[in-house]
Amino acid sequence: MRSTSSKNRTRRGARAAAAVLAGALALSLTACGGDDNDSGxxxxxxxxxxxxxxxxxxxxxxxxxxxxxxxxxxxxxxxxVLAEFEKRTGAKVTFVPAQDPIINFLGSKVAGGQPPDIAMLPQPGAIKQAVDKKWAKPLGADVIKELQENYSQGWQDIGKVDDKQYGVYYKAANKSLIWYNAQVFDNAGAREPKTWDELLSTAQTVYDSGVTPFSVGGAEGWTLTDWFENVYLSQAGPEKYDQLAKHEIKWTDPSVKDALTTLAQVWGKKDYIAGGATGALQTDFPESVTQTFTGGDQPKAGMVYEGDFAQVNITQAKAEVGTDAKVFPFPAVGDTAPVVSGGDAAVILQDSKAAQALATWLASPDAATIQAKLGGYLSPNKNVANSAYPNEVQQKIAKALIDSGDDFRFDMSDQAPQAFGGTPGKGEWKILQDFLKNPSDIAGTQRKLEADAAAAYGN
Structure with missing residues (x-):
């Protein structure tokens, strides 16, 4: 999950709204074994x-x-989900595996005269690029009708470019969660933290019990940007977050220094990260999750940060969500806990009756409900029944997202030009990987971030 011009995204909601959602998450995610049948x-x-x-x-x-x-x-x-569309319409739909960054993959397809009919774009910035390159086609009246019936205004707006609708946000993510091995916490006597200081204390408790506190998937730089964004949003606040996302303030701003300094309290302690920095940089995201939930009460790590989509990998580790694997909201670094979201939007590249119909299908609660039942998925579609989600943890995560309405902050790196915020081995991804390797170089990291951001934003 990894964005566009922030001009086309709503910026409603302030610190109080974030606090409401964070509070709802804190209440709903803490205990998963209680008598809470109503929520399901x-x-x-x-x-x-x-x-x-x-x-x-x-x-x-x-x-x-x-x-x-x-x-x-x-x-x-x-x-x-595509198979059900085929069943209802008689069309044949082929899934085309794409490489990251997908905008580059699409460029080669367009150049070869064979673009897919629809692409799932994980960055608002990629949507804008596709529009600027005249690849993307506007959504038709049937799709827009479905969007207006099923989506909050905020989720509609982040799929717009110059006030015209191009994207259907089929998939969302709550990216402000930390998953933990329940057996490790029980053995250590550790408690779910609500603040950053409590997180550091919990990490030390887990470490003292003989288990490394954190698993970090540093081989994929987007996971590191997500760490930064949660710390920055909570510590600097939503107004600064919006300004940095639009590059209205520089990455050399003191607020960035504060966030990197905070991150170094975890990343700078090699014994707190499974395999140290070297090991983390060789660990991809799926492995960072599975190694937290395999090995009985002696896994490679006790906690792993990432969004609700980590449930797919938890299941692959043969751990049960809500029993073996539990979750708490990303702790508050400042006054309030952060609420960061992400998503993937369906964008039409070849306009036709069939492509518009498929986009309409993906905007419907019918389509989202199919994937919701299968787990590891979260929809911003407000007309998906909460009970469609397969477990209590995911039901509560989904309810919190929908209840937030327009009061969320979209993933910052996904709002940036892809050269800065969404390309493996370059820009923010690479610079934060280097920072994980050397968390003492805060000023140097800021200078590199600013240089690459200025080049990508053109200012």
Whole structure:
């Protein structure tokens, strides 16, 4: 999950709104074994768990291609959503595996005269690039009608460029969560922290019990940007966050120094990270999760930071969400805990009746409900029944996201030009990997971030 011009994204909601959502998460995610049957049956909206609530045309003989960077269970589950579209319309849909950054992959496809009909773009910045390059096509009236019925204004707006709708945010993420091995915490006598200082204390308690506190998937730089964004949003506040996201303040700003200094309290303690910095930089995101939940009460780490989508990897580790694997909101570094979201948007590259129908399908609660039931997925569609999610933890994460309405902050690196915020081995991803390796070089890291940001933003 990793963005666009921030001009096209709503910036509503302030510190108080973030506190409300963070408080809701804190209340709902702490204990997963209690008697809370009502929450599992609540609906976040008016959608049905089953039933055909969206009207689609007959498309017998039509063929479509959908490109996305999704792999493994995520890809397999999405294919089931596409299969239902095929069943309802008669069209044939082929999933095209894409490489990251997907905008470069699409460029090669366009140059070869074979762009997919729809691409799932993980950055608002990529949507704007696709529009600027005249690849993306505006969404039609049927898609927009579905969006207006099923999405908050904020989720509609981040799919717009110059006030025209181009993206359907099919998939969302709550990226302000820390997952932990319940057995490790029980053995150590550790408690779920609510503040950054309490997180450091909890980490020391876990370390003293003989388990390394944190697993970090540093081989993929986007995980490190997510760490930074949560610390920065909580410590510097939403107004500064918005300014930095738009590069209205420089990365040499004292607020960035403060956030990097805070991060160094974890990243700078090699015994706190599984394998130290070297090991973390060789660990990809899926492994960072699975190694936290394998090995009984002696896993490689007791905690791993990342979004709700980590549940797919937790399941692959044969751990049970809510029992073996529990979760707490990213702790407050400043006055309030952070609430950072991300997402993937369907964008039409080849305009046709079939492509518009598929975009309409992806904007519907019917499509999202299929993948919600399979787990490891979160939809911003407010008319997906909360009970469609397969476990209590995910039901509560989903409810908190929907209840937040427009009061969220979108992933900062996903709002940046892709050269800075979304390219492996370059820009923010690479610089934060270097910072993980040498967390004492705060000033040097700031200078590098600013130089690359200025080049990417053109200012």
């Amino acid at each position: 049956n609540e609906q976040s909206g008016t959608g049905q768990e089953t039933g055909n609530t969206v009207t689609l045309p007959k498309l017998n003989g039509e063929s479509l291609e959908v490109a996305a960077v999704w792999t493994g269970a995520e890809q397999a589950n999405f294919k089931k």
